[in-house]
Amino acid sequence: APGLRPPELDAYAALGIGDDHESVEPWEVVEKLRRGIWILVREGTTERNLEGLLRPLIGKMRDFRFFAFCTDDKHPNDILTEGHIDYCVRRAIELGIDPVEAIRMATLNPALHFRLDADLGSLAPHRLADILLLRDLERVEIDTVLFEGRVVFRNGGLIWSPRPKEIPEEYMRSVHVPEGLRPMDLLIGAKGEEALVRVIEIVPEQIVNREVRRWLPIEGGFIRAQYPVNHLAVVERHGRGGGIGRGFVEGFSLESGAIASTVAHDHHNLVVVGASPEDMVAAVRILEQAGGGFVAVRDSKPLALVPLPFLGLMSTEPAEKVVEALEEANEAAKELGCPLRAPFMQLEFVTLPTVPDLGMTDLGLVDARSFTLVDPVLETK
Known part of the structure; x- marks a missing residue:
């Protein structure tokens, strides 16, 4: 709250x-x-x-x-x-x-x-007997960890390994996006020359955002994002109707390409931000093939991919491998122009419809202050 x-x-x-x-x-x-x-x-x-x-x-x-x-x-x-x-x-x-x-x-x-x-x-x-033994109280340097009376960590390393879990196959196939998805499907149609739109403005290192309003050009019957504003879309991925929410976001500042994620609080649909609608569709398809995760795309090709195949939310790889892939993805987002330290974490929260000001869902744009769906387009001329 x-x-x-x-x-x-x-x-x-x-x-x-x-x-x-x-x-x-x-x-x-x-x-x-x-x-x-x-x-x-x-x-x-x-x-x-x-x-x-x-x-x-x-x-x-x-x-x-x-x-x-x-x-x-x-x-x-x-x-x-x-x-x-x-x-x-x-x-x-x-x-x-x-x-x-x-x-x-x-x-x-x-x-x-x-x-x-x-x-x-x-x-x-x-x-x-869940106990931490510290080398230094004020610096909270952990020397030894006991879990249920067993030493599981000592001198900087694990001395116990968790037992691998069997994962049901259906949990690894959770990304179902509409067939025949086209770039124009992620855009907002409009008549006229320009449109006044609601834009989600990112607050760096916070999950709250601000509603700002920007005039954007209308080209070929669609409202086009203009740097530093990017296109934003949420594609329903759970096989529950294939709805698409469309809008705009400011703060990712992508100069080209797109980034996407199947971690999208709290409905966890597929969220994609981009300067290029074509790259946005490519990002959606890459994540569908991977079973979910994070991806950065340019010229319809992946620059970096973090597979999260378990429900599209978690990896089955060791943490060290996930960290390596995540750092590559963060660097790829930076290559596209993104200034954010943790772009994919910020991306996960633009979809949250319960934290002010706005949240994008597969049903559309939600005003988190009034809990109502609102039109991203305020005026055209």
Whole structure:
């Protein structure tokens, strides 16, 4: 519930909402705490909220007993280089929170909140022996990890391997896009010479976006994106009607080509952004063949591909291979002109219809402030 104010926030809390991980501003934290809502401080790949929330509250909060950490979405390259919840603890300590308080926010606090404290959250008889041994408290340098009493990690390496899982074949064939998809199918038709349109403007390293309005040219009966605005489309991929949502986005700044993803919160259809409708269709087809993933395309050929064949959401490869492919995809997006540090993570969230201002779905453009479908085209002349 980002940006939600009373009385709507009161109604939200009255539904029994117990926690929230979408706070962006410190005032949101205070208002939610006053209504008994726990604060999950988020620090992910594109959701960099930890410092902005905690720094203003240090010295003003009596304690942080109703706070815990989360990452929401974090790509494996960031997990390998930064860490996961341990990174949140380190950042909190660097900002000035007492190390014991910061560690409690990652252990006892969430265990209490989720009513798991009979098993987790503390070192005590009858609790599960899920334990981290640290070399350094303030730097949270992990030396040894015990899981259910077994040492699984020591001196920087795993000493235990998880058992491979059998994946049903149908889970590996989840991308079904309309047959005969053409470039014009991803464009918005219009009459006249130019159109005033709603555009989703990306906020770097945040999942919220802004609605902005831009005049774009009409050529050959279709509204054409003009740099730095790109075409945006969401293609239904679950075999449920083949709907296509069409619109525009600003912030990816692609000068050529297209990028696409089958990770698209939370409906996880196929989302594609591009300067070229032809490359957008090529990206859709490449992901259909791959069973899902991320792709960057130029001249209808893949520059980089991250296959995610398990439901179009996950890889079956080791993390190191996924990281290598993801870094190649990020570099390919940069070659196309994209300035974003994590372009595919940003792409995953332009489809979220519940976070302001706008979200693109296979049904069309959703205004997340009113939860209504809105026309991307406001005026033509």
